[in-house]
Amino acid sequence: MPARPTLSDAPGFPDSIYTAALDLSLAAIVYYTPVIDAAGEVTDFAFAYLNPAAQQLLRLPARPATTFAQQFPQALSNGTFAFHRDAYLSGEPRELRTAHRADDQEFIIQLAAWRVADGLLVSFTALGNVASSAVEQALRQSEEQELAAYGEALRQRERLYRILDQAPAMICVFDGPEHVFQFVNPAYQALVGPRRLLGLPIAQAMPELHGQPIFGLLDRVYQTGETFYANxxxxxxxxxxxxxxxxxxxxxxxxxxxYQARRNHLGRIDGIVVFAYDVTPQVQARQLVQRQNDELEARVAERTRALEEARLRAEQQRQQLDQLFMQAPAAICVLDGPALVYQLVNPSYQQAFPGRPLLGRPLLEALPELHDSPIPGILAEVYATGEPYQAQELPLRAARVDGGPLEQMYWTFTYQARRDNEGRVDGVLVFAYDVTEQVAARQVVMANQQQTQALADELSAANARLTRINADLDTFVYTASHDLKAPITNIEGLLQALRQQLALPPAEADTEQVLGLMQDSVQRFQRTIKYLTDITQWQHVQDQPATPVPLAPLVEDVRLDLAPLLAVSGGQVMLDENSCDTIIFAEKNLRSLVYNLISNALKYRAPDRVPLVQVRCHTDAAGAAVLEVQDNGLGLTEAQRQRVFGMFQRLHRHVEGAGIGLFLVKQVVEKVGGRIEVESQPGAGSTFRAVLPQRLPSN
Known part of the structure; x- marks a missing residue:
């Protein structure tokens, strides 16, 4: 039991003048201090002071060593203790009339209680002993019934509070206009943990609510009695x-x-009952769903716009592809099915047979003179096996016009099997060149090569040129047949699929996927054509004049061009500060050389380290500039090193490219009498070294 404070210890208790007045008072006055358990509940009251009138009536000293419940055990059942506790917790004046037995007599006691400072001041007066007359007996019985009813009401309230303690909702009861916490169930108390609430006004117990609408709502309910519902x-x-x-x-x-107003037995509002539920999770979930719905609607709108843009781009690219196909200098056609029906014929192919109807007709029906040639057998083999076939200057006898004479022709061509979406061969792609004139020219040269030595030399040079042209043509045809077959096949199949999708209702159509696949095929087609164009342009490029080219600005310019790749890889390009100031070389060609070597170093980087590319230049004993580009990338095996400068050599398949960059670099270097070499170890990086003669062109 906690130590009982004395009257002099009571904070805020009246000074000596008021003490003297209490001592002289004929009314009995007691000052109690509350006994509070660990849960913050008021369980009893300790006697802190009894004035003389109270001492005489209760037969107790001024500061008895006992408690209210010990002195008056019946108070727990007849409602008197509950009266004292409620008066203390509410902070408002309370009155009660009850019976008290002393010296075998029973007295009617009028009680008045009011909380003072941290204690409870109680004044009581004996109204007289209970008489035995019928009227007095009836009055006594009435008062006992009233007290019993009051006690029963208090017990019912206690039972209700115990039930509310177990309720899952947050429940509290406010008393009086200051909204003093009179009851708080565990769920409500959990809002603020161990913070004290009972016996405190809400403004004092929860000061953080200032500036929020809670206090105003409580005041309005208390003043108007109108229930408030918050959602x-x-x-x-x-x-x-x-x-x-x-x-x-x-x-x-x-x-x-x-917020529900509570009313007393007179119908007046004396408190507020609160029932609350925490709905934060469902509010946050709904807010999240709303945000997601908003984002989804925005994405749908964006996808719709992007789909329309993609459709327009695909249509433009399809038209460009049609133009490219129809304007290609090579003779191109598509033979469909085992009957090899002409499904597509470009103008260059049709020009070889002007006036002869080809489209929609089987090959041997359109060109019956080929029946006894090797062509039907070769096509049947390609269709059956799916293996491509290449021919160089194959002699054929055919008529260029219907009813015309058979002419001796020479064709260099590639037959490539076309496959459907399931990988089955369903046609043959033909890429051909009519080389009759070249063959005829070569035959003329060969027939006259025994004439004069000068003519022989001239014919030899022409033949060498023709040989190079044929070699380039071989590469072009092979590359075209290999790299163009899939885009063309895909585009044809995708066009058919697109037509089918466009015929479907919008809800069933899947045009976005078809358009995306068409876009990929077109891009592959464009890349292949670009690579082949680069090679063709290089073969015909004119010599560029050699000039002193500052090395540092050139490397910086290349580094800026490769900024996106550097950002993605996190790589660095460093130029040795002791490198040559200038290199005498064709500026455009030198830039191409440096760009290819640095970009390759970044593209073929090792996945487990940040790429570092070091550029150095020095002059060798012969006065040539030695330009080195060193990286810490994947490196090369000996077999790869032997093939690295070949045309269309792709040594690492996971990196996009055509395998022509280093081939062109080698051509650039060797054309001016230089050389390029590479040192490399797998996993240790590579060093490319270009030796460039340093001489200015004569006037």
Whole structure:
């Protein structure tokens, strides 16, 4: 039991003048201090002071060593203790009439109680002993019934409070206009943990609510009696009791709650009952769903716009592809099915047979003179096996016009099997060149090569040129047949699929996927054509004049061009500060050389380290500039090193490219009498070294 304070210890108790007045008072006055358990509940009252009138009536000393419940055990059942506790907790004056037995006599006691400072001041007066007359007996019986009813009401309230303690809702009861916490169930107490609530006005117990609408709502309910219903209302509390007051520092939670006015037996409002539920999770979930719906609607709108743009781009690219196909200098056609029906014929192919109808007709029906040639057998083999076939200057006898004479022709061509979406061969792609004139020219040269030595030399040079042209043509035809077959096949199949999709209702169509596949095929087609164009342009490029080219600005210019790749890889390009100031070389060609070597170093980087590319230049004993580009990338095996400068050599398949960059670099270097070599170890990087003669062109 806690130590009982004396009257002099009571904070805020009247000074000696008031003490003297109490001592002289004929009314009995007691000052109690509450006994509070660990849960914050008032369980008893300790006697702190009894004035003389109270001492005489109760037969107790001024400061008895006992408690209210010990002295008056019947008070727990007849409602007297509950009266004292309620008066203390509410802070409002309370009155009660009850019976008290002393010296075998029973007295009617009039009680008045009021909380003073941290204690309870109680005044009581004996109205007289209970008489035995019928009227007095009836009065006594009435008072006993009233007390019994009051006690029963208090017991019922206690039972109700015990039930509310177990309720899942957050429940509290406010008493009086200051909204003093009179009852708080565990769920409500959990809002603020161990913070004291009972016996305190809400403004004192929860000061962080200042600036929020709670106090105003409570006042309105108390004043008007109108019930208030809150739906998902934001209430911010200092749940962790960290002394936070600013709204920006308080956690946001949402509640459904009811403020219901409580009325006394006279019908007057004397408190408010609160029922609340924390609905924060469902509010946050709904807010999340709303945000996701908004984002989804935005994405759908964006996808719709992107789809329309993609459709327009695909249509433009299809038209460009049609133009490219129809304007290609090579003779191109598509033979469909085992009957090899002409499904597509470009103008260059049709020009070889002007006036002869080809489209929609089987090959041997359109060109019956080929029946006894090797062509039907070769096509049947390609269709059956799927293996491509290449021919160089194959002699054929055919008529260029219907009914015309058979002419001796020479064709260099590639037959490539076309496959459907399931990989089955369903046609043959033909890429051909009519080389009759070249063959005829070569035959003329060969027939006359025994004439004069000068003519022989001239014919030899022409033949060498023709040989190079044929070699380039071989590469072109092979590359075209290999790299163009899939895009063309895909585009044809995708066009058919697109027609089918466009015929479907919008809800069933899947045009976006078809358009995306068409886009990929077109891009592959364009890349292949670009690579072949680069090689063709190089073969015909004119010599560029050699000039002194500052090395540092050139490397910086290349580094800026490769900024996106450097950003993605996190790589660095460093120029040795002791490198040559200038290199005498064709500026455009030198830039191409440096760009290819640095970009390759970044593209073929090792996945487990940041790429570092070092550029150095020095002059060798012969006065040539030695340009080195060193990286820490994947490196090369000996077999790869032997093939690295070949045309269309792709040594690492996971990196996009055509395998022509280093081939062109080698051509650039060797054309001026230089050389290029590479040192490399797998996993240790590579060093490319270009030796460039340093001489200015003569006037």
């Amino acid at each position: 998902e209302m934001l209430v911010q509390l200092d749940h962790q009791n960290e002394g936070r007051r600013a709204l920006a520092e308080l956690e946001k939670r949402y509640y459904n709650f009811i």
